[in-house]
Amino acid sequence: MAPMQRDEALLERFAFGAFRYFLENVNPENGLVADTTREGSPSSIAVVGFALSCYPVAVERGWMNRAEAVERTLVTLRFFWNSSQSEDVDATGYKGFYYHFLDLHTGKRAWNSELSLIDSAILLAGIMATESYFSGGAEGEAEIRDLADALYGRMDWRWAQNGRETVCQGWKPEFGFLHYGWEGYSEATILYVLGLASPTYALAADTYHAWTSTYQWENIYGHDVLYAGPLFIHQFSHLWIDFRKLRDRFMREKHSDYFENSRKATLIQRDYAVRNPREYIGYGEDYWGFTACDGPGHGTPTTSRPGREFFSYAARGAPWGPDDGTISPSAAFGSLPFEPEIALSAIRNICEKDPRIAENCRVPSGLNPTLNSDDQLGWLSEGYFGLDQGLMVLMIENYRSEFVWNLMRNCSHLRTGLERAGFTGGWLEISDAY
16 A cells, blocks of 8 residues: 555544544433543533534544434534523533533533633534534524524623623633633634624624734744644644634734644644653654643652653643653644644654554543553553544544635634634635635
């Protein structure tokens, strides 16, 4: 088999393996998907947003028929529309937004979690993907569109500002809004774009500019880049938005765009792994991926160097950390659209070095070869995480066919939000819908 065919077969196996997560860890009665495969895990609304985004991909790839995807989507949207919206501590949401974690069975708030603006936005991105895809007259598709519009219209983005220039990160019924907002570049681009496009409670355009004014521009290893250490920040909004040649006011001044910025962030991560300033085992040009992921845990002893500390779940980043020798294989898959050659090389190398990954074609949240296990392959995260699997499905598909990007170009709300944020260029200048 030729190298390109081998790579295509490898990506197909991993894409389908990742998609299976949403088939195996869903409550079919309400469409909620578990945050992880660990026992007792609640549902994460962001993972539900990823699942909704993946159903159209599954139909196109032949992993699921269209009628089944319609039914799964309807179950999910009906649950959110009919769920409890109030200030009660065990409601599902409030003001059209939802708690970060929900009980997988009852749909009520779990783990005393916050009403999460970013996770609600990711859920909404998935809802918008289904509205764009199920645009026909088949049974149930009109209801999907009606529910999507109703759910979007219920979200009170102005309330979420709490009188501030930028959107708050969250709210709790016990004491109200969290005491911090969005500062510095983050995954919140999708949040602001959807908030600006709201058909009922739209954010003012200056909210977006207030946020971008907190950005941190750096020169790292010779790359001029909008800095954020973890790779997921450079990937999440790109799941739905094709940022190639799209520029807001900030990026026009820097003569760059967010796609190019994510490409440079990928190169910086590889450069950091080659330099390996903390001398962790395994790091190199084909072994990198610093992002939010699971880890061995605080205070775990190491046989390689006394005094080293390992973190549990953390947003690892490069070059300024935190870094404890843990990488997330999903980060390389998420980098495929930006730097396919080095991403594929890393994927092949990680699979070759750790056969535990290739066995199920589903990647764990974290790997740490510095912390040796009995089989000398190193520490491996227990279970699987839904965000990792959804990221892989969507970014592999954008790399292979640009399907999700092209689908979301048909979302009028996305276009409206981008234009209100001041974006110009790229596909926004193409008049014909895809």
